[in-house]
Amino acid sequence: MGDKTDVWQGTLALMVLKTIEALGPLHGYGIARRIEQTSGNLLSLNYGTLYPALLKLEQEGSISSEWGVSENNRRAKFYKLTRAGRKQLEKETRNWEQTTAILARFLAPSGDPA
Amino acid sequence: MKLLRAWFSRLSGMWPDERREREFADEIEGHLQMHIDDNLRSGMTPEHARREALLKLGGIESTKEAYRERSTVPFLDHLLQDVRFAIRQLRKSLGFTCIAVFMLALGICASVAIFAFVDAALIKPLPYRNSTGLVGVFETVPMFPRSNLSYPDYIDWKKLNKVFSSLDAYQRTGFMLNTATGAQPARGARVSDGFFRTLGVTPLLGRDFYAGEDLPAAPRTVLLSYAAWQQRYGGKPDVLGRTVTLDGAPNTIIGVLPREFHFAPAEPAEFWTPIHAAGSCDLRRSCHGLYGVARLKDGVSVQTALANMKSIAKQLEQQYPDSNRDQGAAVAPLTEVIVGDIRPILLVLLTGAGLLLLIASVNVASLLLVRSEGRRREIAVRSALGASPARLISQFVTEGLVLVAAGSALGLTLASWTMQLLAMLIPEDILARMSFLHGLGLNVRVLSFAGAVSLLAAVLFSFTPTLRLSLPEMREGLAEGSRGSAGNTWRRLGSELVVLELATAMVLLVGAGLLGKSLYRVLHVQIGFQPDHLVTMQIAAPRSTYAKDEQAIALERQVVSRIASLPGVKSVGITSDLPVGGNGDTMWFRVLGRPWHGEHNEVPERNVSSGYFITLGAKLLRGRYFNEAEDTSKPHVAIVNEALAGQYFPGEDPLGKQLSYLSVPPVPIEIVGIVENIKEGPLDIPTPPVLYIPFNQNTGTYLGLVVRASQAGQSLLPALAATIHKIDPGIATRDGVTMSDRINDSPSAYIHRSSAWLVGGFAFLALLLSIVGLYGVVAYSVSQRTREIGVRMALGAERGSVCRLILKEAGWLTSAGVAIGLGCSVAVANLMRGLLFGVGTWDMPTLAAVAIVLGISALLASYIPARRAASVNPVEALRIE
Incomplete structure (x- = not known):
C-alpha cells in the first residue's frame, strides 16, 4: 500500500482522455477503475476528484456527455471524446512524450562523455 | 479559446441550477451503485461493500462541493451570495433601508443637480477655439x-x-x-x-x-x-x-x-x-x-x-x-465676462448641496452604526459557526454597496429630473441670456462627479459597520447582556456625528436666513412708484416711417389716446426705457452758469410723455410735471430725480436752474420739477441721478408703454397689442407683462429669489435630517441606559429628574452644535457677502432666530425619547437582563 503514488496534477486529464479514446464512451466509475487497472494498481485515485476533472474537460469542450445504461443496468452518464478532445489528446501526448524523453535523458546513467 | 469557453460555461453556471445539482447527485448515485455491485461480486458483505465504495469516492458531500466549485466561479459566487443575502437583510428591515436609501438619494440628487449647473456654467469649456486666450474689452467710465x-x-x-x-x-x-x-x-x-x-x-x-x-x-x-x-x-x-x-x-x-x-x-x-x-x-x-x-x-x-x-x-x-x-479701458478674461456674475451664486449653491449631502451621509452612517450594534449577536453567532472575519467584512461591505447603489441610482434619476425642473423655473428671458446652460444634463463630467460621490459614500458606509467588527468583541457578543465599553464608544462617536450634523444644519439655516432677508430687502426696496395695477409693454416702430420728430410725436399721441380710451384703462404713459431695467442710455450734461472744464457729468436720461409720472404713481416733490404741448418749438425743460438734485445742487434749489448737453453753443434746459427716486435700474443697485426730458422734445422710435388699469392688468395685454397693431401693423410689440411680474422676474430679484429658495430648501432638509439624527442618538442612548434608568428609579429618582437627565444630554449636543455652527456660519456668511443685500454677515436677528429654531426642534426631537425614559418601569427594566 505504501508505494502507491498519488495522481499528479494535470496528468489526470490526459489519463481520462486516453482512457476514453481507448475504450469509447464510458461512465465516470468505469474511467476511474480503468485508470487504476492500467496503472497496475500503482496509482491511488480518489474517485471523487475525477468528477471535477471531467466537468473541466466538458467545459473546455474536449468531451461530451450523455445519459445511458451501464452493462449491469445502472443509469450512468457516459463521456465520449469530441473532435477537439481528440486533437487535445494528440497534442498532450506529444508534449508528455517529449517531457519524459527529456527527463529520461537526465536520469539515464551517464555514458561516455562523447 | 478553450479557456474562454470554460469561463463562459462557468459564468453561466453562476445561476443556481437545481437540475444540474440533481443530475450530479444521480451520477454519483450511479457511480456508487456500480462500485457496490462490483464489490459484492468480489465477495464483500453489503455493508462493507458500501463503506468501501464511499471511502474510495472520498465522501459524497465533499465531491459535490468540489464539483460545484468547478462548475461556478467561487469568488463571484460568494459575491452573488453576499448580494442576495444583503438584499434579504435590507428587505427584512425595510424601514431602515427606505430611510437610508432615501436620505442618500436626496443628498446625491441635490449635489449632482447643482453640480450639473456648475459644470455647464463654470467647468465646460466655452465653445470657442482655445477659449483661455479670449478676453472681453471695455471702456470704463x-x-x-x-x-x-x-x-x-x-x-x-x-x-x-x-x-x-x-x-x-x-x-x-x-x-x-x-x-x-x-x-x-x-x-x-x-x-x-x-x-x-x-x-x-x-x-x-x-x-x-x-x-x-x-x-x-x-x-x-x-x-x-x-x-x-x-x-x-x-x-x-x-x-x-x-x-x-x-x-x-x-x-x-x-x-x-x-x-x-x-x-x-x-x-x-x-x-x-x-x-x-x-x-x-x-x-x-x-x-x-x-x-x-x-x-x-x-x-x-x-x-x-x-x-x-x-x-x-x-x-x-x-x-x-x-x-x-x-474714458478708461478694461480687459477681462472672456469666461469672467460670460459667467462672472453667476459664479458666486453657483458656488454658494454647490456648497449648500454639499453640506446637505454631508448631513445625509452622516445620518446614514449613524443609522448603520445603530444597526450593526443591534446585530452583534448575529455576527458573533456567524463567526462562531466558522465565518472568517474577511467573509464577515465582505458581507458588510456588500450591504453598504447595495445601499449606495440603490441610493445612487435613485439619486441620479431624481437629479436628472431636478436639473430639468430647475432650468424650467428660470424665466425664459434670463435663460436665453445664460446660453451656456443649454448643454445641461447628465454628461461624462456630471456622471463622474456622481460616481466619485457614490464611491466616497460606498467607502464610508462599507467601513462604518466594520469598525464594530474587532475580534475580541465578536466573542463578547455571545455573552448574555454584555454592555461593555463598546456601547459607550459608539455613543460618543454617534454624539460627535450629531454635533457635526447640527452645526452643518445651522450653517445652512443661517445662509438661507440671510439670503431670504436679502430677497425681502430687494423686493421691498424703495422703487418710487406704485407697481400694482400697472401693465408694461415694449413697442418698436420702424425707423423708416417714424424717424422724424413729428412722425414719432404723432405716433406717441395716437398710442396714448387710443389706449387711454380702452375700457379699464385709467392712464397711459410712455418712456424711452421702462423702470427696473438698466441704468444705461446715459447722457452728459453741464450746469449753465457754473464754471465748466469739459468734465462729463454722466447720468441716465429718460424721455417720457406728459402722463408718465402720473401713470406710474411717482411722487412729485417740487415743481410741476411736463405738459403735452412742450415740444421742440417751446423752451427745453427737464425734471430731475432726488438723487440728481442732491448730488449736483446740494443746499441749492434746483428749480429754475439751467442745464445743457455738451453742445456748442449750449442749449439751455430748465429744471421744472423734482421727483422722488424711481428705480430705473436693477433693484439691488442704488438709484443714480436721473434726468427726465419730455418725449416730445427728444423723440425716439422705441416706446416703453406703461398703463394703469382699474383692475388686475393681465387681462389688458391682448387688447394693448391689438390696439397698437391697428395703428400700424408694421409696429412690433414685445414682452407685455404686469409691472409686478417685471419686478419679480427682473434679474436682480430672480437671482436673490432663486438662491434664497434653493438654499432655503437645502436648509429645511438639513434641519429635518439633523433632527432625525439627534432623535436617533438620544433614542439609542435611552435604550442602552434602560437598566441604569431602572436602577436610578429603583433608588428613588423621580420621573421628572430622569426626563431631565435625557434632555440634558440632548441639550449638550444641541448647544455644542449651535455653538460650532455659529462660528462656521459667520465664516460662510463672509464668503457669500457678495450675494447679500441690505443684510450684514453678522446679522443678530437671523443668527438668534436660527439658533432658536434649531434649539426648539432639537428639544422636540429629544422630548419623545426622554418621555419614554421617564416611563420606564424599574421592575421590568431590571428584569430584562
Missing part, C-alpha cells in the same frame, strides 16, 4: 466699470494695440423681421467682420463674413443661429442665398452657425449681421454701443493687455478731450 466702446474708439483701439492678435466688436440688437404674418421683433447681434474668426468658430453651413464685409459699402449679409435655422427655415440647406428683410432692408443669408455655438453676452441672437457703421451713433465718438472681444497674442497676459489698452485710452483722451474725457 465712473458710472460703469465695464461700459461700451464707441465705434471710432474701437477702430483706434484695433489699430493701435500691440497685445491682441485680433480685436472685434459686437452689439446685442433687435431687428424688425418681415414675415408672412407681418412685422415681428427678432433678436440679433451686429458684429465686426472678424468676430467669428477671433472666437475660432466656423459656420456649420455656408461661409463666415469676409474681411471688410462690415464696411458700409459692402452688400448686406446675415448669418443665422442654428436655432433660427431650425425654427424659421425648417433646417433646410437651401437657406443659403435666400433673402431676409431686417429693419426694412434685404439681407442675404450666407451661413448657419454651429449648433453648439453660443455667445451669452449677445444672446439670444437669431440673426448675426456685420456692423455697417453708419447712422449718427456709429460715427460719433461719444456714442457708446459696442463691446469688444479679443484674442491675446501668445505670451501676453491680461495685465499686459490692460496696461496697453489703458495707455491707448489715455492717448485718445488727450487727442479727443470732448468725447473721451474719463
